[in-house]
Amino acid sequence: MGTVVNGERRRFGPISNDTAGLATTLGQIGGEGVCRWKMLMNGMHLEGHWNCVEYVVIEPGASIGEHVHVRTEEIYYIISGQALMKINGEVIPCSAGDLITAPIGTAHGIENRSDEEVRFFVVEVFPGEGGGLQPALVHLPGLAANNGSTDVDLKPYFTGDWRRFRLLEIAAQSHDDAVTTNSEVVHVLNGSASIHVSDQWHYQGKDGLSVALPPGTQRRISNAASNEPLRLIITEVAAA
Template sequence: MKPDATAPAPTPGAGPGFTSIGTVTGAATVYGVHGAAGRTRWKCFAGRRQLASATEAVEWASIPPGGVSGEHRHTRTEEIYLVLRGRGEFLFNGRPHPVGPGSLALTAVGNVHGLRNVSDTDLDWWVIESLAPSTSAVLSGATYRPGVPPMGDSVIHDLFKERTVSTAGVFGGPLRGVEVTELEAGDRCFLGSDDAELAVFVHSGQGWARAADGTSAELAADTCVTLGARTRTRVEAASPLRLLIVTLAVPRHPAEA
């Protein structure tokens, strides 16, 4: 999404904009995550109660030097790990892959993943977990014949280099893509989608976000906001601002089908 000083036309029926706003302040300390020894700092920004898409959770996690987020198999959800700071090894189906700031790892159903911190600083990452189509079918009561999902090859992107990453061909659920938007001080842009919620994480910088109803939120590093579908939110940068944005498709209204 490029800087744009011109507001888009209002969308009929648009809501106020902010579904959730949070920072990593007050993150919980959890021990033995996914069976691994040691501690993990963890914060959940939004879950299925707040979101209209078939998204399980929007979260942040951090492990200290030598820490591990244990290996585990995904049987019902698709998940991204987006490394924010630090360096580590993304463990995928038993094999380690080096990752650092900007590394975006996609894990589809049927695969085993985990994360190990191999640096001398904390390893922080953004986590978004969404329901696989098979899981959504079961929860909705649709006819579904379960099978054994295949294990695949690792899918890791350098988001800071690629700028925009589509999950097509890897994910089948609501998480459609991830992108980076960077604004210089004084720049502004408008965020919103008619058919998707947006999860937005501030990687660096400071600024403001203002929703259609006038509600505003201060943006600073490690702030996460989720924006409802059919809304428009204006973002202004007070300093160079880097936003990480995930698109989460929402179900179509019956009248639109």
């Protein structure tokens, strides 16, 4: 959102975080059992109408209770495991690679009835005008090209300033260069990433590294591994 000081709007630079140091929650939003949670990015520090970026782990037998967001729209991306999403009263199985959209007013909850943890990535963005949009489930691996990458246009699913969700795979010792058009959050799913930003900052990490970039930023994401692919997700939201 940026910050105003003495009438001047001051922007934030890049922000980095990871999935270490999760908080433990019990009976989250009226659910059952144990979940672990961390806010990766606070929307106040991002350009655009972001609310938050989160990482959640649901332990076997646990759940997050059904609830309705009255002020934010939301995506869930299942990183690993198998879960049951309850969306507007309908129970929908989902698994790794599924992207779930929840526009404003969607009743939703998630359960883990398996023997393994469910890990997922969450983004919330403030809505725009209008309504009446329906939630959806998109299985990204089914859309991925031979190079393991695909893009989802988020604009039809929401009223807010969502732009794009990308599943990006970078081959060993290769890289992806871009100048960001929107505000974006890069999150490493698997592999070893080296992210250079505007020749000023360098971030290096493996699974769970998250880096937020403001619009107009030159960045290079490199695969630091010699023999395995790097897999990431990138969420883009228009800057205000």
